[in-house]
Amino acid sequence: xxxxxxxxxxxxxxxxxxxxxxxxxxxxxxxxxxxxxxxxxxxxxxxxxxxxxxxxxxxxxxxxxxxxxxxxxxxxxxxxxxxxxxxxxxxxxxxxxxxxxxx
Numbered sequence: 134x135x136x137x138x139x140x141x142x143x144x145x146x147x148x149x150x151x152x153x154x155x156x157x158x159x160x161x162x163x164x165x166x167x168x169x170x171x172x173x174x175x176x177x178x179x180x181x182x183x184x185x186x187x188x189x190x191x192x193x194x195x196x197x198x199x200x201x202x203x204x205x206x207x208x209x210x211x212x213x214x215x216x217x218x219x220x221x222x223x224x225x226x227x228x229x230x231x232x233x234x235x236x
Contacts, residue, residue: 166218
């Protein structure tokens, strides 16, 4: 099958096919991460502000150990998945640049 972009860039068909597979895999993973972030954010409770009116510091036992609760774990998972998604996006564009530059 004739690929106009491969012809114009002088790329081999194998390189273009490999790029297409990587694109599909990374986009699918980013879609799954996006859905996971949406679900995790919807599962979290909103911040009530709380704390001292002057300093804004909460000094309760619950506030100090919030990372060990379900809410804390949901927040940590959300941050972790968001970072993973950002790294995948950067890798995607680096690979895109490398494959096109090698052509």
